[in-house]
Amino acid sequence: MRVTVTRAYKTELDLNNRQLTACKRHAGVARFAYNWGLARKQEAYKVTGKSPSAIDLHRELNALKKIELPWMYEVSKCAPQEALRNLDNAFAHFFRRCKLKQEGKWRGKVGYPQRKTKKQGVGSFRLTGAIAIFPTAIQLPRLGRLRLKEREYLPLSGIKVLSATVTEQAGHWYVSIQVEQEQTVPVNNGPTVGVDLGVKTLATLSDGTVIPNHRHLKRRLKKIKRLQRAVGRRKKGSQNRKKAVRTLGKEYRKVGNQRANTVHQFTSRLAKTKSVVVIEDLNVSGMLKNHHLAQAISDVGFAEFRRQLTYKAAWYGCRVIVASRWEPSSKTCSGCGWVDEDLTLADRVFRCENPGCGLVMDRDLNAAINLSKLAGSSSESQNACGEDSAGRSREAAVKLPTQSGA
Numbered sequence: 002m003r004v005t006v007t008r009a010y011k012t013e014l015d016l017n018n019r020q021l022t023a024c025k026r027h028a029g030v031a032r033f034a035y036n037w038g039l040a041r042k043q044e045a046y047k048v049t050g051k052s053p054s055a056i057d058l059h060r061e062l063n064a065l066k067k068i069e070l071p072w073m074y075e076v077s078k079c080a081p082q083e084a085l086r087n088l089d090n091a092f093a094h095f096f097r098r099c100k101l102k103q104e105g106k107w108r109g110k111v112g113y114p115q116r117k118t119k120k121q122g123v124g125s126f127r128l129t130g131a132i133a134i135f136p137t138a139i140q141l142p143r144l145g146r147l148r149l150k151e152r153e154y155l156p157l158s159g160i161k162v163l164s165a166t167v168t169e170q171a172g173h174w175y176v177s178i179q180v181e182q183e184q185t186v187p188v189n190n191g192p193t194v195g196v197d198l199g200v201k202t203l204a205t206l207s208d209g210t211v212i213p214n215h216r217h218l219k220r221r222l223k224k225i226k227r228l229q230r231a232v233g234r235r236k237k238g239s240q241n242r243k244k245a246v247r248t249l250g251k252e253y254r255k256v257g258n259q260r261a262n263t264v265h266q267f268t269s270r271l272a273k274t275k276s277v278v279v280i281e282d283l284n285v286s287g288m289l290k291n292h293h294l295a296q297a298i299s300d301v302g303f304a305e306f307r308r309q310l311t312y313k314a315a316w317y318g319c320r321v322i323v324a325s326r327w328e329p330s331s332k333t334c335s336g337c338g339w340v341d342e343d344l345t346l347a348d349r350v351f352r353c354e355n356p357g358c359g360l361v362m363d364r365d366l367n368a369a370i371n372l373s374k375l376a377g378s379s380s381e382s383q384n385a386c387g388e389d390s391a392g393r394s395r396e397a398a399v400k401l402p403t404q405s406g407a
Protein backbone atom coordinates (compact mmCIF):
# COMPACT_ATOMS: atom_id res chain seq x y z
CA MET A 2 0.00 0.00 0.00
CA ARG A 3 1.27 3.47 -0.83
CA VAL A 4 0.61 6.44 1.43
CA THR A 5 1.65 10.09 1.46
CA VAL A 6 3.39 11.03 4.67
CA THR A 7 4.73 14.29 6.06
CA ARG A 8 8.11 13.77 7.62
CA ALA A 9 11.28 15.63 8.46
CA TYR A 10 14.97 15.04 7.72
CA LYS A 11 17.57 16.71 9.91
CA THR A 12 21.25 16.90 9.11
CA GLU A 13 24.28 18.97 10.05
CA LEU A 14 25.44 21.96 8.03
CA ASP A 15 29.04 22.77 7.18
CA LEU A 16 29.06 26.58 7.14
CA ASN A 17 31.82 28.97 6.13
CA ASN A 18 32.32 32.22 8.04
CA ARG A 19 30.17 34.34 5.75
CA GLN A 20 27.30 31.83 5.94
CA LEU A 21 27.72 31.53 9.69
CA THR A 22 27.26 35.28 10.08
CA ALA A 23 24.22 35.21 7.81
CA CYS A 24 22.65 32.34 9.79
CA LYS A 25 23.27 34.09 13.10
CA ARG A 26 21.68 37.22 11.66
CA HIS A 27 18.61 35.28 10.54
CA ALA A 28 18.26 33.66 13.96
CA GLY A 29 18.68 37.10 15.55
CA VAL A 30 15.89 38.60 13.44
CA ALA A 31 13.62 35.64 14.20
CA ARG A 32 14.25 36.11 17.92
CA PHE A 33 13.65 39.85 17.65
CA ALA A 34 10.37 39.36 15.76
CA TYR A 35 9.18 36.80 18.32
CA ASN A 36 9.93 39.06 21.28
CA TRP A 37 8.53 42.12 19.53
CA GLY A 38 5.35 40.22 18.65
CA LEU A 39 4.99 38.97 22.23
CA ALA A 40 5.26 42.53 23.59
CA ARG A 41 2.79 43.83 20.97
CA LYS A 42 0.28 41.11 21.83
CA GLN A 43 0.54 41.89 25.54
CA GLU A 44 0.12 45.64 24.94
CA ALA A 45 -2.83 45.21 22.62
CA TYR A 46 -4.50 42.77 24.98
CA LYS A 47 -4.25 45.23 27.87
CA VAL A 48 -5.84 48.02 25.82
CA THR A 49 -8.46 46.24 23.72
CA GLY A 50 -8.81 42.82 25.33
CA LYS A 51 -7.95 41.28 21.96
CA SER A 52 -4.70 39.96 20.61
CA PRO A 53 -3.47 40.63 17.03
CA SER A 54 -2.77 37.58 14.84
CA ALA A 55 0.51 36.67 13.16
CA ILE A 56 -0.73 38.18 9.89
CA ASP A 57 -1.65 41.50 11.55
CA LEU A 58 1.69 41.61 13.31
CA HIS A 59 3.64 40.84 10.16
CA ARG A 60 1.92 43.70 8.34
CA GLU A 61 2.74 46.02 11.23
CA LEU A 62 6.34 44.83 11.37
CA ASN A 63 6.75 45.38 7.62
CA ALA A 64 5.66 48.99 8.00
CA LEU A 65 8.12 49.45 10.85
CA LYS A 66 10.88 47.82 8.81
CA LYS A 67 10.94 50.66 6.28
CA ILE A 68 11.42 53.36 8.90
CA GLU A 69 13.02 51.95 12.01
CA LEU A 70 14.41 48.53 11.26
CA PRO A 71 16.34 48.75 7.96
CA TRP A 72 18.71 45.98 9.08
CA MET A 73 15.87 43.53 8.73
CA TYR A 74 16.25 43.80 4.95
CA GLU A 75 19.49 41.85 5.24
CA VAL A 76 17.60 38.63 5.96
CA SER A 77 14.87 36.63 4.25
CA LYS A 78 11.39 37.94 4.97
CA CYS A 79 10.44 34.39 6.01
CA ALA A 80 12.52 34.54 9.20
CA PRO A 81 10.34 37.13 11.04
CA GLN A 82 7.14 35.87 9.41
CA GLU A 83 7.65 32.29 10.57
CA ALA A 84 8.75 33.46 14.03
CA LEU A 85 5.43 35.31 14.41
CA ARG A 86 3.66 32.15 13.29
CA ASN A 87 5.53 30.22 16.01
CA LEU A 88 4.34 32.81 18.51
CA ASP A 89 0.72 32.23 17.45
CA ASN A 90 1.24 28.49 17.94
CA ALA A 91 2.81 29.09 21.35
CA PHE A 92 -0.33 30.97 22.42
CA ALA A 93 -2.61 28.32 20.93
CA HIS A 94 -0.82 25.64 22.98
CA PHE A 95 -0.98 27.83 26.06
CA PHE A 96 -4.76 28.25 25.73
CA ARG A 97 -5.19 24.55 25.01
CA ARG A 98 -3.33 23.64 28.21
CA CYS A 99 -5.30 26.23 30.22
CA LYS A 100 -8.52 24.61 29.08
CA LEU A 101 -7.21 21.14 29.97
CA LYS A 102 -6.17 22.44 33.38
CA GLN A 103 -9.67 23.79 34.02
CA GLU A 104 -11.08 20.39 33.13
CA GLY A 105 -8.56 18.78 35.46
CA LYS A 106 -6.83 16.86 32.65
CA TRP A 107 -3.47 18.63 32.84
CA ARG A 108 -1.17 18.56 35.83
CA GLY A 109 1.91 20.25 34.41
CA LYS A 110 2.61 23.92 33.81
CA VAL A 111 0.43 25.82 31.35
CA GLY A 112 3.48 27.52 29.84
CA TYR A 113 2.72 31.15 29.05
CA PRO A 114 4.96 32.15 26.07
CA GLN A 115 8.27 33.62 27.25
CA ARG A 116 10.74 36.00 25.67
CA LYS A 117 13.59 34.29 23.85
CA THR A 118 17.04 35.26 25.08
CA LYS A 119 20.49 34.70 23.64
CA LYS A 120 21.39 32.94 26.87
CA GLN A 121 19.36 29.95 25.71
CA GLY A 122 21.50 29.75 22.58
CA VAL A 123 21.59 31.41 19.18
CA GLY A 124 18.22 29.88 18.35
CA SER A 125 16.69 28.97 15.03
CA PHE A 126 14.74 30.24 12.04
CA ARG A 127 12.45 28.72 9.44
CA LEU A 128 12.39 29.44 5.72
CA THR A 129 9.87 28.56 3.04
CA GLY A 130 9.88 29.09 -0.72
CA ALA A 131 12.59 28.07 -3.18
CA ILE A 132 14.52 25.26 -1.49
CA ALA A 133 16.68 22.97 -3.60
CA ILE A 134 18.53 19.85 -2.52
CA PHE A 135 21.82 18.59 -3.98
CA PRO A 136 23.83 15.50 -2.98
CA THR A 137 26.23 17.51 -0.82
CA ALA A 138 24.42 20.82 -0.34
CA ILE A 139 21.10 22.54 0.24
CA GLN A 140 20.07 25.83 -1.32
CA LEU A 141 18.00 28.16 0.83
CA PRO A 142 16.46 31.58 0.09
CA ARG A 143 18.90 34.45 0.78
CA LEU A 144 21.52 32.10 2.24
CA GLY A 145 22.47 30.39 -1.02
CA ARG A 146 24.07 26.99 -1.25
CA LEU A 147 25.10 25.55 2.12
CA ARG A 148 27.34 22.49 2.35
CA LEU A 149 26.11 19.42 4.25
CA LYS A 150 28.31 17.25 6.46
CA GLU A 151 26.56 14.05 5.46
CA ARG A 152 26.41 13.07 1.77
CA GLU A 153 23.08 12.09 0.21
CA TYR A 154 21.14 11.85 3.44
CA LEU A 155 18.45 14.27 2.27
CA PRO A 156 16.19 12.72 -0.39
CA LEU A 157 16.83 14.17 -3.85
CA SER A 158 13.63 13.15 -5.61
CA GLY A 159 10.06 12.06 -4.98
CA ILE A 160 9.49 14.75 -2.37
CA LYS A 161 7.82 18.11 -2.00
CA VAL A 162 9.74 20.39 0.38
CA LEU A 163 7.41 22.35 2.66
CA SER A 164 9.93 24.25 4.77
CA ALA A 165 13.48 24.26 6.13
CA THR A 166 14.45 25.09 9.71
CA VAL A 167 18.02 26.01 10.61
CA THR A 168 19.00 25.47 14.26
CA GLU A 169 22.12 26.05 16.33
CA GLN A 170 23.08 23.80 19.21
CA ALA A 171 26.36 24.04 21.14
CA GLY A 172 28.21 25.50 18.14
CA HIS A 173 26.78 23.01 15.65
CA TRP A 174 24.33 24.08 12.95
CA TYR A 175 21.60 21.82 11.60
CA VAL A 176 18.99 22.04 8.89
CA SER A 177 15.71 20.17 9.17
CA ILE A 178 13.52 19.95 6.09
CA GLN A 179 9.86 19.10 6.29
CA VAL A 180 8.73 17.15 3.24
CA GLU A 181 5.72 15.44 1.77
CA GLN A 182 6.63 12.05 0.43
CA GLU A 183 5.04 8.95 -1.07
CA GLN A 184 5.89 5.80 0.79
CA THR A 185 5.18 2.08 0.40
CA VAL A 186 3.97 0.40 3.56
CA PRO A 187 5.40 -3.13 3.75
CA VAL A 188 3.38 -6.17 4.84
CA ASN A 189 4.17 -6.73 8.50
CA ASN A 190 3.82 -10.33 9.71
CA GLY A 191 5.52 -9.84 13.06
CA PRO A 192 4.09 -10.99 16.41
CA THR A 193 1.89 -9.07 18.84
CA VAL A 194 3.77 -7.65 21.78
CA GLY A 195 2.97 -5.78 24.99
CA VAL A 196 5.49 -3.18 26.18
CA ASP A 197 5.94 -2.19 29.79
CA LEU A 198 8.18 0.85 30.20
CA GLY A 199 10.45 0.15 33.08
CA VAL A 200 11.92 1.62 36.20
CA LYS A 201 15.36 0.06 36.09
CA THR A 202 15.25 -1.10 32.49
CA LEU A 203 14.19 0.83 29.42
CA ALA A 204 11.38 -1.62 28.75
CA THR A 205 10.18 -5.20 29.14
CA LEU A 206 8.39 -6.93 26.26
CA SER A 207 5.75 -9.61 26.75
CA ASP A 208 7.93 -12.13 24.87
CA GLY A 209 10.47 -11.85 27.69
CA THR A 210 12.90 -9.49 25.98
CA VAL A 211 14.38 -6.98 28.40
CA ILE A 212 15.80 -3.81 26.90
CA PRO A 213 18.43 -2.47 29.30
CA ASN A 214 19.26 1.11 30.04
CA HIS A 215 22.55 2.25 28.63
CA ARG A 216 25.28 2.48 31.21
CA HIS A 217 27.10 5.29 29.44
CA LEU A 218 24.24 7.64 30.27
CA LYS A 219 25.03 7.35 33.95
CA ARG A 220 28.70 8.11 33.37
CA ARG A 221 27.83 11.17 31.31
CA LEU A 222 25.47 12.44 33.99
CA LYS A 223 28.30 12.28 36.50
CA LYS A 224 30.46 14.33 34.15
CA ILE A 225 27.66 16.87 33.72
CA LYS A 226 27.40 17.32 37.47
CA ARG A 227 31.14 17.95 37.65
CA LEU A 228 30.98 20.53 34.84
CA GLN A 229 28.03 22.27 36.50
CA ARG A 230 30.11 22.69 39.64
CA ALA A 231 32.95 24.06 37.53
CA VAL A 232 30.62 26.73 36.12
CA GLY A 233 29.49 27.62 39.64
CA ARG A 234 33.06 28.21 40.79
CA ARG A 235 33.89 30.70 38.01
CA LYS A 236 33.29 34.40 38.49
CA LYS A 237 30.12 35.73 36.85
CA GLY A 238 30.78 37.54 33.58
CA SER A 239 34.31 36.21 33.26
CA GLN A 240 35.80 34.62 30.15
CA ASN A 241 36.53 31.45 32.11
CA ARG A 242 32.89 31.13 33.06
CA LYS A 243 31.84 31.51 29.42
CA LYS A 244 34.31 28.80 28.49
CA ALA A 245 32.97 26.48 31.20
CA VAL A 246 29.39 27.12 30.06
CA ARG A 247 30.39 26.16 26.51
CA THR A 248 31.98 22.90 27.68
CA LEU A 249 28.88 22.10 29.70
CA GLY A 250 26.68 22.84 26.68
CA LYS A 251 28.67 20.40 24.56
CA GLU A 252 28.24 17.68 27.16
CA TYR A 253 24.48 18.33 27.33
CA ARG A 254 24.35 17.98 23.57
CA LYS A 255 26.10 14.62 23.69
CA VAL A 256 23.91 13.15 26.41
CA GLY A 257 20.78 14.50 24.72
CA ASN A 258 21.82 12.87 21.45
CA GLN A 259 22.54 9.55 23.12
CA ARG A 260 19.21 9.47 24.88
CA ALA A 261 17.29 10.47 21.78
CA ASN A 262 19.16 7.78 19.85
CA THR A 263 18.24 5.09 22.40
CA VAL A 264 14.55 5.91 22.12
CA HIS A 265 14.69 6.19 18.30
CA GLN A 266 16.32 2.78 17.97
CA PHE A 267 13.81 1.21 20.33
CA THR A 268 10.74 2.64 18.60
CA SER A 269 12.13 1.71 15.15
CA ARG A 270 12.80 -1.84 16.27
CA LEU A 271 9.26 -2.21 17.62
CA ALA A 272 7.58 -0.76 14.55
CA LYS A 273 9.67 -2.80 12.09
CA THR A 274 9.47 -6.22 13.76
CA LYS A 275 6.04 -6.33 15.45
CA SER A 276 2.65 -6.26 13.79
CA VAL A 277 0.80 -5.06 16.92
CA VAL A 278 2.30 -3.14 19.85
CA VAL A 279 0.28 -2.54 23.01
CA ILE A 280 1.47 0.24 25.30
CA GLU A 281 0.04 1.77 28.43
CA ASP A 282 -1.46 5.25 28.40
CA LEU A 283 0.67 6.77 31.13
CA ASN A 284 -0.06 9.97 32.93
CA VAL A 285 3.28 11.53 32.18
CA SER A 286 3.54 14.24 34.81
CA GLY A 287 2.47 11.78 37.51
CA MET A 288 4.95 9.21 36.25
CA LEU A 289 7.91 11.55 36.36
CA LYS A 290 7.15 12.30 39.99
CA ASN A 291 7.40 8.58 40.71
CA HIS A 292 10.65 8.28 38.74
CA HIS A 293 8.83 5.42 37.17
CA LEU A 294 10.34 5.64 33.71
CA ALA A 295 13.83 4.82 32.59
CA GLN A 296 16.05 7.86 32.23
CA ALA A 297 16.18 7.85 28.44
CA ILE A 298 12.41 7.82 28.08
CA SER A 299 11.74 10.23 30.91
CA ASP A 300 14.19 12.60 29.20
CA VAL A 301 12.58 12.67 25.78
CA GLY A 302 9.20 12.15 27.46
CA PHE A 303 6.64 9.41 27.22
CA ALA A 304 4.60 11.53 24.81
CA GLU A 305 7.62 11.62 22.47
CA PHE A 306 8.05 7.84 22.76
CA ARG A 307 4.42 7.37 21.82
CA ARG A 308 4.64 9.93 19.01
CA GLN A 309 7.65 8.19 17.47
CA LEU A 310 6.12 4.75 17.82
CA THR A 311 2.87 5.93 16.22
CA TYR A 312 4.39 7.56 13.15
CA LYS A 313 6.90 4.78 12.60
CA ALA A 314 4.12 2.21 12.96
CA ALA A 315 2.37 3.91 10.05
CA TRP A 316 5.54 3.54 7.92
CA TYR A 317 6.12 -0.13 8.67
CA GLY A 318 2.57 -1.49 8.71
CA CYS A 319 2.45 -1.96 12.46
CA ARG A 320 -0.56 -1.25 14.69
CA VAL A 321 -0.30 0.59 18.02
CA ILE A 322 -2.90 0.04 20.71
CA VAL A 323 -2.90 2.28 23.75
CA ALA A 324 -4.39 0.60 26.80
CA SER A 325 -6.57 2.73 29.02
CA ARG A 326 -4.97 4.39 32.02
CA TRP A 327 -7.31 2.51 34.34
CA GLU A 328 -6.43 -0.95 33.08
CA PRO A 329 -4.60 -2.42 36.13
CA SER A 330 -1.90 -4.11 34.06
CA SER A 331 0.70 -4.39 36.80
CA LYS A 332 -1.72 -5.49 39.53
CA THR A 333 -3.40 -8.28 37.60
CA CYS A 334 -2.03 -11.82 37.44
CA SER A 335 -1.29 -12.70 33.82
CA GLY A 336 -2.02 -16.35 34.58
CA CYS A 337 -5.47 -16.27 36.20
CA GLY A 338 -6.66 -12.68 36.43
CA TRP A 339 -6.41 -12.34 40.22
CA VAL A 340 -5.82 -8.71 41.25
CA ASP A 341 -3.23 -7.75 43.86
CA GLU A 342 -4.61 -4.51 45.30
CA ASP A 343 -1.65 -4.08 47.65
CA LEU A 344 1.07 -4.14 44.99
CA THR A 345 3.36 -1.13 45.38
CA LEU A 346 6.04 0.32 43.14
CA ALA A 347 8.71 -1.24 45.38
CA ASP A 348 7.49 -4.80 44.71
CA ARG A 349 9.68 -6.02 41.88
CA VAL A 350 8.17 -9.50 41.74
CA PHE A 351 4.52 -10.33 41.21
CA ARG A 352 3.25 -13.17 43.44
CA CYS A 353 -0.21 -14.55 42.73
CA GLU A 354 -2.04 -15.50 45.90
CA ASN A 355 -4.77 -17.42 44.12
CA PRO A 356 -4.26 -20.97 45.47
CA GLY A 357 -4.97 -22.60 42.13
CA CYS A 358 -2.37 -20.50 40.30
CA GLY A 359 0.54 -19.30 42.46
CA LEU A 360 2.31 -17.54 39.60
CA VAL A 361 5.60 -15.85 40.52
CA MET A 362 6.95 -13.55 37.84
CA ASP A 363 8.96 -10.39 37.28
CA ARG A 364 6.59 -7.51 37.80
CA ASP A 365 7.34 -5.78 34.49
CA LEU A 366 7.02 -8.99 32.46
CA ASN A 367 3.67 -9.71 34.09
CA ALA A 368 2.46 -6.23 33.14
CA ALA A 369 3.75 -6.60 29.56
CA ILE A 370 1.92 -9.92 29.11
CA ASN A 371 -1.31 -8.36 30.39
CA LEU A 372 -0.90 -5.55 27.87
CA SER A 373 -0.30 -7.95 24.98
CA LYS A 374 -3.57 -9.73 25.85
CA LEU A 375 -5.46 -6.49 25.29
CA ALA A 376 -4.62 -6.69 21.59
CA GLY A 377 -7.17 -9.47 21.06
CA SER A 378 -9.96 -7.98 23.15
CA SER A 379 -9.70 -4.50 21.70
CA SER A 380 -11.91 -4.83 18.63
CA GLU A 381 -12.28 -1.09 18.13
CA SER A 382 -8.64 -0.59 17.32
CA GLN A 383 -7.73 0.13 13.74
CA ASN A 384 -4.70 0.00 11.57
CA ALA A 385 -2.29 2.76 12.52
CA CYS A 386 -1.90 3.78 8.90
CA GLY A 387 -5.66 3.66 8.27
CA GLU A 388 -7.23 2.64 5.01
CA ASP A 389 -7.95 6.10 3.69
CA SER A 390 -4.88 7.70 5.19
CA ALA A 391 -3.37 9.06 1.96
CA GLY A 392 -2.03 12.50 2.69
CA ARG A 393 -3.31 12.50 6.24
CA SER A 394 -1.63 9.43 7.64
CA ARG A 395 0.19 11.29 10.38
CA GLU A 396 -2.90 12.95 11.78
CA ALA A 397 -4.80 9.68 11.55
CA ALA A 398 -2.01 7.96 13.41
CA VAL A 399 -2.01 10.54 16.16
CA LYS A 400 -5.74 10.31 16.64
CA LEU A 401 -5.68 6.53 16.90
CA PRO A 402 -4.89 6.24 20.63
CA THR A 403 -8.06 8.02 21.72
CA GLN A 404 -10.17 5.79 19.49
CA SER A 405 -8.65 2.54 20.67
CA GLY A 406 -7.95 3.65 24.21
CA ALA A 407 -11.05 2.19 25.80
Ligand SMILES: [Zn+2]
Nearest residue numbers: 334337353358
Ligand atom coordinates in the same frame (compact mmCIF):
# COMPACT_ATOMS: atom_id res chain seq x y z
ZN1 LIG B 1 -2.63 -16.14 39.19
